[in-house]
Amino acid sequence: MKIAVMPGDGIGPEITAQAVKVLEALKTDGLQVEFEHALIGGAAYRATGVPLPESTVALAQASDAVLFGAVGDFSLDTLPRHLRPEQAILGIRKALNLFANFRPAMVYSELADASTLRPEVVAGLDILIVRELTGDIYFGTPRGHRIAEDGPFKGEREAFDTMRYAETEIRRIAHVAFQAARKRGGKLCSVDKANVLETTQFWRDVVTEVGKEYADVELSHMYVDNCAMQLLKNPKQFDVIVTGNLFGDILSDEASMLTGSIGMLPSASLNESNFGLYEPIHGSAPDIAGKDLANPMATVLSAAMMLRYTFGLEEYASRIEKAVQTVLASGPRTGDIWREGKERTGTSGMGDAIVAALARQ
Ligand SMILES: NC(=O)c1ccc[n+]([C@@H]2O[C@H](COP(=O)([O-])OP(=O)(O)OC[C@H]3O[C@@H](n4cnc5c(N)ncnc54)[C@H](O)[C@@H]3O)[C@@H](O)[C@H]2O)c1
Numbered sequence: 001m002k003i004a005v006m007p008g009d010g011i012g013p014e015i016t017a018q019a020v021k022v023l024e025a026l027k028t029d030g031l032q033v034e035f036e037h038a039l040i041g042g043a044a045y046r047a048t049g050v051p052l053p054e055s056t057v058a059l060a061q062a063s064d065a066v067l068f069g070a071v072g073d074f075s076l077d078t079l080p081r082h083l084r085p086e087q088a089i090l091g092i093r094k095a096l097n098l099f100a101n102f103r104p105a106m107v108y109s110e111l112a113d114a115s116t117l118r119p120e121v122v123a124g125l126d127i128l129i130v131r132e133l134t135g136d137i138y139f140g141t142p143r144g145h146r147i148a149e150d151g152p153f154k155g156e157r158e159a160f161d162t163m164r165y166a167e168t169e170i171r172r173i174a175h176v177a178f179q180a181a182r183k184r185g186g187k188l189c190s191v192d193k194a195n196v197l198e199t200t201q202f203w204r205d206v207v208t209e210v211g212k213e214y215a216d217v218e219l220s221h222m223y224v225d226n227c228a229m230q231l232l233k234n235p236k237q238f239d240v241i242v243t244g245n246l247f248g249d250i251l252s253d254e255a256s257m258l259t260g261s262i263g264m265l266p267s268a269s270l271n272e273s274n275f276g277l278y279e280p281i282h283g284s285a286p287d288i289a290g291k292d293l294a295n296p297m298a299t300v301l302s303a304a305m306m307l308r309y310t311f312g313l314e315e316y317a318s319r320i321e322k323a324v325q326t327v328l329a330s331g332p333r334t335g336d337i338w339r340e341g342k343e344r345t346g347t348s349g350m351g352d353a354i355v356a357a358l359a360r361q
């Protein structure tokens with residue numbers, strides 16, 4: 001199996017190196033993987049003049065899965081939009097049709113006290129956010145800048161984006177979410193802003209229609225502002241949440257803090273044939289980049305998701321997850337999840353600790 005590794009910017013290279021290290025360690029136990037690296041994001045822009053070179057997309061297409069770090073470089077934020085690092089992740093999701101984004105938020109018992117919420121609120125939490133990833137206001141057209149032609153601000157500069165969803169886009173993500181809920185706790189909450197936005201009333205209508213095919217799944221609907229609040233008040237009321245691209249982006253960062261750190265949340269972005277790109281949900285964290293401070297667990301757990309979802313290698317996937325749990329229980333910790341009484345380590349040390357825990361299994 002060939003894995004395309006795209007480290008990207010900031011902490012991207014440090015964290016992907018740990019996931020590769022963990023996968024390499026499993027090779028001695030029979031896992032057959034090979035890696036090929038490609039430039040993406042700001043790193044690709046600096047080397048080639050574009051954030052998503054054609055060769056990078058071609059490598060993804062010629063591989064069995066993609067392991068992605070993060071993109072984003074504040075010093076490139078003044079570039080024209082199409083050259084900015086973030087266009088690379090948006091572009092590759094679109095190019096590979098990775099419309100289904102799974103963002104599980106699980107609270108490992110060892111980390112229940114690492115959340116900023118009270119332990120009893122988050123202990124045992126296990127929710128899955130299914131985020132639509134290739135539509136919505138992220139990709140809708142028209143978008144741009146212009147001089148307002150009418151209205152109270154006529155003659156002024158204005159900017160605009162378009163929120164839009166086609167029925168097919170909603171149907172296919174709804175099916176993915178219902179099927180996920182069916183395999184888990186049997187509850188699906190669809191999150192929208194149907195009280196205000198036409199696009200999301202349509203979202204609610206289509207999800208409700210699809211729900212008729214899943215009588216065994218309990219479907220509910222919630223407005224996104226309420227959901228943001230409920231996630232903090234009583235997150236364990238949720239099983240699977242399905243939502244659009246923009247709301248899913250925001251709610252998943254919020255959910256990450258229930259788990260103790262954004263450095264803990266992995267993700268899988270899949271197309272219809274289960275081809276996937278696997279990445280932590282966090283960004284390039286320029287504030288800690290290159291300092292051996294980043295928590296690599298989200299990326300390592302993303303590699304576990306890759307083994308499970310794309311390759312069907314459940315045994316290796318759960319071995320990685322167990323190794324992570326062992327390190328959380330008795331190993332060293334990076335600063336974001338460190339607490340009194342625990343040994344402190346860096347990005348690379350955490351990778352080594354996970355490898356050592358695998359070897360002891
Ligand atoms: N998928 C992606 O590639 C992706 C996702 C989000 C943001 N970004 C980009 O990343 C850049 C930085 O964005 P931001 O600061 O808003 O979000 P961020 O997720 O990079 O960082 C937010 C905060 O969380 C911390 N953090 C993030 N990951 C961590 C980890 N693994 N371990 C410990 N701490 C961690 C950072 O230090 C920072 O304080 C921007 O250019 C943004 O566009 C990219």
Ligand SMILES: CC(C)[C@H](C(=O)O)[C@@H](O)C(=O)O
Pocket residue numbers: 071072086089090249281283
């Ligand atoms: C970097 C950005 C384009 C991206 C998104 O908004 O999808 C990120 O925030 C994420 O969550 O993967």
Ligand SMILES: [Mg+2]
Pocket residue numbers: 249250253281
């Ligand atoms: Mg995000």
